[in-house]
Amino acid sequence: MKQFTAVMWVIAAIVAIWYIACIPMNIDSALNAAERAGEEVDPPTAKERLLEYDIILVWDNSFAIPETWEQDRPRLPAPHDVVLELWDSTVNKKITSKRSLVYHGWVTLSATILGFAIGTGLGILLAVGIVHSKVMDLSVMPWAIVSQTIPIIALAPMIIVVLYSIGVQGLIPKAIISAYLSFFPVVVGMVKGLRSPDAMQLDLLRTYNASRSQGFWKLRLPASMPYLFTSLKIGIAASLVGAIVGELPTGAVAGLGARLLAGSYYGQTVQIWSALFGAAILAACLVGLLGLIERTVLKRMGMAQ
């Protein structure tokens, strides 16, 4: 309960700072609008105002402060504008409409899920290979670790264009980017997990005369679950980033990344912010869902802390 109030206070503080930040950020356009409406503004022309600090403009024209929260194309949209746009583009639009955020979110989500499934599957397979084969451990594992330090997302535009040139487009290229972004965290986490049983436990199974596969199914795999879920949570967040970045070079057709790009081309700041919040909500839901599965699975397995 104490924690809840503290979190609420922090969120309230963030929203308050946001509203205050809107004033100097948007004062220029608010004053331009006021000038056009024939009100007295100090200094009177837009050119002179550009030379002034925003804070001084606010100080001299305090009448315009409410206007800064009501701009059409603000530099920083007020929180309620973003919430309204989110509401408007999710609930008030038909899901099939090109202007619906649900539609764009679904485009991104499907690529994310597909890529995540491929990346996780391959990652687990490679991890099993690494744990059971010394050759693979020695030769592949260092590369999997090094790949964590490389911004492999830089490959994204190339993958999109190359696949486009051989006729593959739409969902698959984005899913491939998502897959390789989630692949390496899963490999590294899963190897750690499959190696987590200690010598005592492995010896116990040996005294039972357990075969290698029994050792895998009954000890290594169950023991790896907490590690797997930790890396799955990292992996799904990475997958979502991959799907969003994968949408950038296609020239903005559909998806949250396309909304971001179109918004930045046309100066639709509210649209950018609502797409950003849409992506954030999506990420939070995905990570939260995995957390929920994690808790249920670990509880059923008797591993919950």
Place this chain on the structure above:
Amino acid sequence: MIPILGAIAVWLLGWWLNNRLASGPYADTRMVRFLAPLIFGLTVIGIWELVVHGLEVPLVILPAPSVIWDRFWDSLPILWADFVQTIIKGALSGYIIGCGSAFLMAIAVDRWDFLRLGLLPVGNFVAALPIVGTAPILVMWFGFDWHSKAAVVVVMVFFPMLVNTVAGLREATAMQRDLMETYAASYWQSFLKLRLPAAMPFIFNGLKISTTLALIGAIVAEFFGSPTLGMGFRISTSVGQLSLDMVWAEIVVAALAGTAFYGLVAMIEKAVTFWHPSQRG
């Protein structure tokens, strides 16, 4: 046909070599731990080269390693200018500002329980979000030059660094804190002599995670607008011109920069946290 057979031969050779190394008597020596991944990497490059020649894969789909190598050396001045613009100006300055401010914030969060209770869940939450999406907004605010890239990097590294540092500052045990108290140590004395050193492994963990995030942020932010310079810019325009050898050359630079950056932080970590069990093993 011959290159394809060659590729198969290279694969068999690499596999045989590594198998010998892994099952041989020196399998756990440092030498083999270094050689085996090297052989694997060379095998992959060899197969890549031979398959591209054998199947006559067009340049616009996959250039051969030798072509990338030539392009890399031919356009060294361009690559260097892009490196300076993206890595030094964008990523590095953002990394320093972001990690520094997160560190200061973490001290404040650690000092006041209320902030820790309230800010830490928010920080944990934000660290999982696709923050790279703020790039178009920050590019709009700070212009096309490196300032906006640094801003994206600041936002990206801030929360992972904050969460790690706060976790680290709580690492000292109650017994150790009590000992400091019996010495009548002030808050800052116990902070500098006990809790900060104890937090170092966590802080370096945050710093290491942030190196990759910094490069990602700086490169992706350039997709939303940049001067005619920079790695992200070069990648997106070269992809448009279908000169994939240039794209691969940039990726080589990104990979080298990423590993070097990470390696540098890891080296500093080794020097600073020499006392930690993970560094003595």
